Amino acid sequence: QSVLTQPPSTSGTPGQRVTISCSGSSSNIGTDFVYWYQQVPGAAPKLLISKNDQRPSGVPDRFSGSKSGTSASLLISGLRSEDEADYHCASWDDSLSAVVFGGGTRLTVL
Amino acid sequence: QVLLVESGGNLVKPGGSLRLSCAASGFSFGNYYMSWIRQAPGKGLEWVSHISTSGKTVYYADSVKGRFTVSRDNAKSSVFLLMNNMSAGDTAIYYCARRLVGWASLDYWGLGTLVTVSS
Numbered sequence: 001q002s003v004l005t006q007p008p009s010t011s012g013t014p015g016q017r018v019t020i021s022c023s024g025s026s027s028n029i030g031t032d033f034v035y036w037y038q039q040v041p042g043a044a045p046k047l048l049i050s051k052n053d054q055r056p057s058g059v060p061d062r063f064s065g066s067k068s069g070t071s072a073s074l075l076i077s078g079l080r081s082e083d084e085a086d087y088h089c090a091s092w093d094d095s096l097s098a099v100v101f102g103g104g105t106r107l108t109v110l
Numbered sequence: 111q112v113l114l115v116e117s118g119g120n121l122v123k124p125g126g127s128l129r130l131s132c133a134a135s136g137f138s139f140g141n142y143y144m145s146w147i148r149q150a151p152g153k154g155l156e157w158v159s160h161i162s163t164s165g166k167t168v169y170y171a172d173s174v175k176g177r178f179t180v181s182r183d184n185a186k187s188s189v190f191l192l193m194n195n196m197s198a199g200d201t202a203i204y205y206c207a208r209r210l211v212g213w214a215s216l217d218y219w220g221l222g223t224l225v226t227v228s229s
Contacts, residue, residue, distance in 0.1 A: 035212065043221075044221050047218075050217075051212060051215070088155050090157075098157060099145075102154065104154040
């Protein structure tokens with residue numbers, strides 16, 4: 001059972017917009033930044049969104065992040081086949097004194 | 111370019127020990143916190159440990175506290191994870207990652223090393 005809650009799966013067709021949610025609490029998302037990681041099957045995770053809504057160098061602007069209260073969202077617009085991957089949200093939890101992750105969301109591009 | 115290469119993963123019996131290594135290159139290793147994160151087969155990511163730049167400050171997940179020890183050798187640009195009293199629940203791919211200022215900000219990851227705990 002993950003501290004942050006994500007839907008286990010979602011899907012979309014090429015060109016569509018897809019949103020992945022990440023729900024937490026006042027001890028994690030409510031007080032710290034949210035980070036998003038993309039993990040292509042069989043590969044290591046890659047930092048996709050930093051500090052709620054910042055894209056590291058090289059990340060396409062099709063990817064955007066937002067945070068409101070104790071929840072966060074990852075928006076992928078103009079969906080492409082290469083976006084098919086697992087997406088994980090993460091934050092720091094003050095009560096646990098630990099980095100916490102969501103369970104991950106498998107995105108399928110139909 | 112930044113490169114992190116983990117090694118040391120293996121099959122180990124319950125109650126056994128294993129030491130993982132992560133060799134870093136392409137950046138000023140001593141200037142960065144380093145982290146270990148694991149992923150059990152078919153599961154999500156689980157943070158394991160952070161170690162400060164000097165190695166004097168360490169943090170652990172409750173699930174490994176008292177059994178795992180993280181350390182680093184800045185002269186060799188390497189970070190280590192010593193795992194003791196291992197159980198089946200420790201079976202996972204173990205990744206090392208470079209940590210930025212944010213606690214959960216991990217900007218570069220290695221490819222991981224597989225640890226299997228089984229009799």
